Amino acid sequence: MIIRVAAFALMCGTVAACGSRDSAAPPPGADTASRPESHAGHQTPAPDSTKDDRAAAVRIDTTPAPEPAPDGMVWVPGGTFWMGCENCGMPDALPAHLVSVDGFWMDRTPVTNREFERFVKATKYVTVAERPLNPKDYPGVPPDKLKPGSAVFKPTTGPVALDNPLQWWQYVPGTSWKHPAGPDSSLRGREDHPVVHVAFEDVSAYAAWAGRRLPTEAEFEFAARGGLDRNLYRWGNELTPGGKAVSNNWQGRFPVRDAGEDGFLGTSPVTAFPPNGFGLYDMGGNVWQWCSDWYRPDYYSTLAGAGAVTRNPAGPADSFDPQEPGAAKRVLRGGSYLCTDQYCARYLVGSRGKSEITSGASNLGFRLVRSRG
Numbered sequence: 001m002i003i004r005v006a007a008f009a010l011m012c013g014t015v016a017a018c019g020s021r022d023s024a025a026p027p028p029g030a031d032t033a034s035r036p037e038s039h040a041g042h043q044t045p046a047p048d049s050t051k052d053d054r055a056a057a058v059r060i061d062t063t064p065a066p067e068p069a070p071d072g073m074v075w076v077p078g079g080t081f082w083m084g085c086e087n088c089g090m091p092d093a094l095p096a097h098l099v100s101v102d103g104f105w106m107d108r109t110p111v112t113n114r115e116f117e118r119f120v121k122a123t124k125y126v127t128v129a130e131r132p133l134n135p136k137d138y139p140g141v142p143p144d145k146l147k148p149g150s151a152v153f154k155p156t157t158g159p160v161a162l163d164n165p166l167q168w169w170q171y172v173p174g175t176s177w178k179h180p181a182g183p184d185s186s187l188r189g190r191e192d193h194p195v196v197h198v199a200f201e202d203v204s205a206y207a208a209w210a211g212r213r214l215p216t217e218a219e220f221e222f223a224a225r226g227g228l229d230r231n232l233y234r235w236g237n238e239l240t241p242g243g244k245a246v247s248n249n250w251q252g253r254f255p256v257r258d259a260g261e262d263g264f265l266g267t268s269p270v271t272a273f274p275p276n277g278f279g280l281y282d283m284g285g286n287v288w289q290w291c292s293d294w295y296r297p298d299y300y301s302t303l304a305g306a307g308a309v310t311r312n313p314a315g316p317a318d319s320f321d322p323q324e325p326g327a328a329k330r331v332l333r334g335g336s337y338l339c340t341d342q343y344c345a346r347y348l349v350g351s352r353g354k355s356e357i358t359s360g361a362s363n364l365g366f367r368l369v370r371s372r373g
Contacts, residue, residue: 057098057309058082058229066372070105073370074279076223078103080309082230083221084300085350092297093352096230097304100311101222106215107367109270109281110194110289111206113187116177119206128199129176129360147173150197151361152182153338156255162343168255169361177202180362181266192269194287194365200330200357203290203366212368214292217352218313219369220333224284224349226277234276234284234349239341247273247285249347250340258337267337267363284347285339287365288332288355294319295329295354327356336363 057080065075084096119125133146152172160167174183177197180190198206207213215223224234231237235246245251245262252259264272268286275281293299293315303310319328332353335346346353355364 060227061103063103065103070370072108073105074108076104076106076219076278076280076369079222081222081225083218083350085348085352086230088232088345088348088351090348090351093300093350095300095304096350097300098309099218099222099303099313100309101216101218102312103372104215104219105370105372106219106223106278106280107212107369108275108279110287110365110367111203112192112270113177113180113195114191116195116198116206117187119209123205123209125202125205125209127177127197127202127360128358129197148176149173150175151359153255153362155257159253159256162254175362176360190267192271193267194270194282196267196287196362196365197360198290198364198366199360200290200355202360206366207368210368212370214290214366215369216312216314217291217293217331217333218310220283220289220291221350223278223280224276224334226280226283228277232348232350235274239347245273247347248282248337249285249335250338254338254340254342264337282334284334284349286337287334287363288336288346288353289334290355290364290366291315291331291333293331295331295352296320297322321354324356329354329356332364338363 060079061077063077069075078101080098080100082096083099085093086096129150130148132148135141135143135146138146149172151169152175154168154170156168172182175181175197177195178187179185180187180196203214225231226234228234228236233239233247235241240246248262248264248268250258251261258265262268262273270286271281273281273285276283294317296316296319299316302316303313315331319330321327321329332355335344335348335351335353339345339347345351
C-alpha cells in the first residue's frame with residue numbers, strides 16, 4: 001500500500017486528512033494489508049482442479065512484433081493468463097480470474113533520472129513535489145511550515161511495532177525527483193536509477209511528452225509474469241533462487257536496517273538485476289510503478305463475477321478505498337526496495353499497491369507502454 005504522508009501532519013504533530021496533498025496515511029511500503037501473515041515460506045500453490053480444467057485458455061500469442069521496437073521498448077505479446085495472487089493473504093488481489101490482453105510495447109526499464117531530466121529540460125516542467133503549497137488548502141497551519149517536499153524513508157534507531165508507518169516515513173521539505181534523499185542530495189551517481197517522488201500528474205505529463213501512456217494493471221501483470229503462469233514471483237516460485245537475490249528488496253530487520261544482501265541500499269540502477277522472460281527489467285522490486293487504473297479493492301470480484309475471460313480490462317470507473325473513502329487512488333504495481341516478508345510482500349507478482357494521486361515518495365516511479373500501431 002502506498003499513500004502520501006501529510007506535510008502538516010508531520011510538521012505539526014497532528015494526524016488528519018484535509019486536502020489533496022495532505023493524506024495522513026502511510027506512503028509506499030506501508031502495506032498493512034499483508035501484515036497478518038509472513039510470506040517468507042511461500043510454496044508453489046497447490047493445483048486447483050477447476051483451473052487445470054481450463055488450463056487450455058492460458059496462452060502466449062506467437063504473432064511477431066508488428067514493427068521495429070521503439071527506442072528503449074520491447075514487444076510484449078498478447079495472451080491470456082490468470083490474474084491475481086492466490087494464497088498471498090491479500091484480499092484485494094482475489095479472486096484470481098482469467099484475463100486476455102492484446103500485444104503492446106513496454107519500456108524496457110522504469111523511467112530513469114537521466115530520462116526524466118531530459119523531459120524537464122525540454123518542457124520546463126515543475127513536479128507536484130516542487131510546487132508551493134497554497135495556505136488556503138491547509139487552514140490553521142503556519143505559512144512558514146508549508147514548504148514543498150515529499151516523503152522520504154528513514155530507518156528507525158531500533159525495533160518498533162509495525163502499526164505506525166509514520167515512525168519510518170518523514171515529510172522532508174526540499175525533497176523532489178532531483179533531490180531524492182532530501183534537499184542536500186543530488187542525482188550524482190543515480191543517473192540510471194529510477195526517477196522517484198513523481199505524482200500521477202507528473203507521470204501523465206511525461207507520458208504525453210513521450211507519446212506513450214501508462215500501462216493498465218492487467219498489462220503490467222501480464223508483462224511482469226514474462227510468460228510464466230500462476231507463479232509467485234516474476235522469475236518463478238522461490239524468492240532467492242539458488243540463494244541469489246534477483247530483485248532489489250529489503251533484507252534484515254524492518255524498518256531498522258537493510259542488510260543490503262542484494263547489493264543495494266535504497267534504489268538500484270534499473271538494469272542491476274536480470275530481466276524477465278520478455279526482456280523487461282525491474283518488474284518486481286526497486287520502485288513501485290504507477291498504472292492507469294483507478295483503485296478499488298473489490299474490482300477483481302466484479303470481473304470474476306462476469307464468468308468469462310475479461311479482455312483488456314482498464315480498471316473501474318472510479319476510485320474507492322474503504323480505508324480512506326475520500327482519497328482518489330490509482331493502482332501501483334511491482335513493490336519496491338522496502339518490500340519484505342516482515343511487512344510488505346508486494347513483490348509477489350500478482351499483488352497490488354495503491355496511491356493517492358498526488359502522492360510522491362522515495363520508492364515510487366513509473367514506466368510507459370505504447371499500443372501497437
